[in-house]
Amino acid sequence: MAAQKSMLNEFPWDEDYRVSNIENVLTPALVVYPEVISSNIEQTLRLLGGDANRWRVHIKTAKLDYTLRMLVERGVRNFKCATTLELLVACRSGASDVLVAYPMVGANARRVREIAETFPQARISVLAENEEQVLQWRGSRVGVFLDINPGMNRTGIEQSHGAAIVSLVRGVADAGLEFCGLHYYDGQYGGLEERERTASAHAGYDSLLEVVSEVERSGVSVPEVITAGTPTLPCSLTYPGFRGQKFVHRVSPGTVTYNDATSLAQLPAEYELRPAVLVLTRVVSKPRNGVITCDAGHKAVSADAGVPTCVVVGHAELTPLSPSEEHLPIAVAGDAAGPEVGEALYLLPRHVCPTVNNFDCALLVRNRQIEAVEKVTARGREAPLLGTQERTATLAR
Numbered sequence: 001m002a003a004q005k006s007m008l009n010e011f012p013w014d015e016d017y018r019v020s021n022i023e024n025v026l027t028p029a030l031v032v033y034p035e036v037i038s039s040n041i042e043q044t045l046r047l048l049g050g051d052a053n054r055w056r057v058h059i060k061t062a063k064l065d066y067t068l069r070m071l072v073e074r075g076v077r078n079f080k081c082a083t084t085l086e087l088l089v090a091c092r093s094g095a096s097d098v099l100v101a102y103p104m105v106g107a108n109a110r111r112v113r114e115i116a117e118t119f120p121q122a123r124i125s126v127l128a129e130n131e132e133q134v135l136q137w138r139g140s141r142v143g144v145f146l147d148i149n150p151g152m153n154r155t156g157i158e159q160s161h162g163a164a165i166v167s168l169v170r171g172v173a174d175a176g177l178e179f180c181g182l183h184y185y186d187g188q189y190g191g192l193e194e195r196e197r198t199a200s201a202h203a204g205y206d207s208l209l210e211v212v213s214e215v216e217r218s219g220v221s222v223p224e225v226i227t228a229g230t231p232t233l234p235c236s237l238t239y240p241g242f243r244g245q246k247f248v249h250r251v252s253p254g255t256v257t258y259n260d261a262t263s264l265a266q267l268p269a270e271y272e273l274r275p276a277v278l279v280l281t282r283v284v285s286k287p288r289n290g291v292i293t294c295d296a297g298h299k300a301v302s303a304d305a306g307v308p309t310c311v312v313v314g315h316a317e318l319t320p321l322s323p324s325e326e327h328l329p330i331a332v333a334g335d336a337a338g339p340e341v342g343e344a345l346y347l348l349p350r351h352v353c354p355t356v357n358n359f360d361c362a363l364l365v366r367n368r369q370i371e372a373v374e375k376v377t378a379r380g381r382e383a384p385l386l387g388t389q390e391r392t393a394t395l396a397r
Contacts, residue, residue, distance in 0.1 A: 013314025013346075017278060020368045022344055028300035029280045030359040031346070032374070034366055036276035037067060037257060041074050043272050044256050047237060052076045056099065056226055058254030059086050061353045064362060065377040067257060068093035080226070080252055081378075084111045088389075089378040091119040099125045099145060099226070101183060101252075103133065103155055107386050113140045114386075125180045129157045134171050143178035145226070148211065150204045152188040159184075159207050162214040169220050181224030181247065182215075184208055190231030190266060201228075201235035209241050216246075224248045230255040230263050260352035261311050277356065278313065279347040280363075281328070283339045292330050292338050294345055297323040301347055302354035310347040315339075320347075 019031060048054040052075035059081050062068055068079075072094040079090045080099040090098045104112050104126055116124040125143035128134045134144060146168055149156030157165055172179040186204055189197045205227065212222050225245075228236035230253040236242065242249040255263045258277040267273060281296035301309045301323070308320035309328070317333040328347075332338035339345060349355040356362075357379050364372045382389045 016368065017275075017313070017346060018368055019280065019344075019363070019365050019370060021370065022280065025280060025363070025370075027280055027282045027344075028294075028296040030356065030362040030376070031278045031280050032064070032067075032258075032362045032364050033276050033278075034066075034070070034364055034371075036274050037070060040257055040259065040273050040276055041071060041076070044253070045074065045076075047233075047271065048251070053078065053248070054250055056080050056097075056250040056252045057257065058082075058101070058229065058252050059090055059378065061254035061356065062257050063356045063376050063378045064374055065089055065093050066364070066374045068095070071257070078250060083378070083381055084108060084115065084389075085380065085382045086378045087112065087115050087124070088382070091115065091122045091124075095122060097123040097125075099127070099180075099183070101127055101185070103127055103129065103147070105133070105136070109136050111382070111386060111389070113137075113142065116140060116142050125178075127155070127183055128168070128172070129155060131168065131171055134168065134175055134177065137177055138175045140177075143180040144172045145180045145183040145224075146172075148182050148184045148208065150184050150186040150188070150208070152186065156183075159204070159211055162211055165211055166215055166218045166220075169215055169218070173220070179220065179223070181222050181226065182208070182211065183226045185229055185252070186227065186232050186235075187229050189235070190229075190262075194234070194266075194268075197232065198235045198238065201232045202239050205236075205239050205241055212245075212247065222247045224250060226250050226252050229253050231266050234268060255352060258352045258356070260349045260355075262305060262350050263352075275313075275348050277349075277352055277362075279310070279349065279355065281345050281347055283341050283343045283345065284327075286338070286341060287329070290332050290338075291321075292318075292332060292341075294328050294330065295326060296328045296347055297326040299325050300355070300358055301328065301349050302351050302358065304354055305350035308350070310349045313346050313348050315345070318345075 056078040077096040079095045080101040082102040127147040129147045147156035149158050225247050228251040233253045236251050259275050281294040285293040303309045307322045312318040317336045319331045321329040362374050
């Protein structure tokens, strides 16, 4: 952890991130920089050879309809998501192909069917790992990806169970459903050093291609193979086995739209990705020498990635300590006086995805000026009782 703390403090402050007029800003506030988002989208597309069709971006990070429309305008039409609200927002934002990359069962599955019928222009697909999950989609227009477990042991069929995978592929066809391909999220390698991460991911891809071959030998083609969230994006891009295949290979990083301290430490500097989201906070207390406290506890900056939860950009002498709900104590190194009560600080989260989810609204800042306030459209979840979603959404607006 000490090495990671040191790495997190290396991100430099850029004066272009400073917001000029914050007198009327209630803190903590989520600050979004559209020009940086645009640059990150363009850099990611550059990595994909300019082919927007190769990116199935996960919108658990983006969350804002504003950001999704930026992606659509640049030709990105393939998305994946984890909640019914994210699916709804993606369809409303112009997505043409959305994978619900989460095991949907019960009322959640019925809601996905409802949304699919509401947006017939969008191709909606889901994940399945067993026969029951496949059969629940009979009679719908929803397509099915098989979820392959690459060793993360979170969801999916173990990739070594080739016969079971082939049997389930046939089961999709027998149920009258479209088999869309294989989904393979190898997020367990994010904590490894780059060389070890690449070697481990490539070994997994070798096994994945064996699964593809086994399915094809059974007489069924594999239309699409999805790999790589943000940590293993470089691994997928450098794997030669994905080139020249019959299937479409897509990568699905989402964090790269905004980036955070973790992703910027994981990805090569030559990718030229930058932070597009910061949390604006103010110092509210100096409880003792060597400690200040700001108003960005774990209800603002997510603590799921551990402590420190963030980087205080532009202040290498400040190290965030363990947060409580609304308070973030920060250690001040050495004899430095530290910021005064009332001073504004900018925090770069360790994990931006759940941090965005903590806020109802975001400030759009361009040229250091607040341009607009945008709703974090896909924050949280839909109303929990089927049949009340649209009424509740109308009241919320």
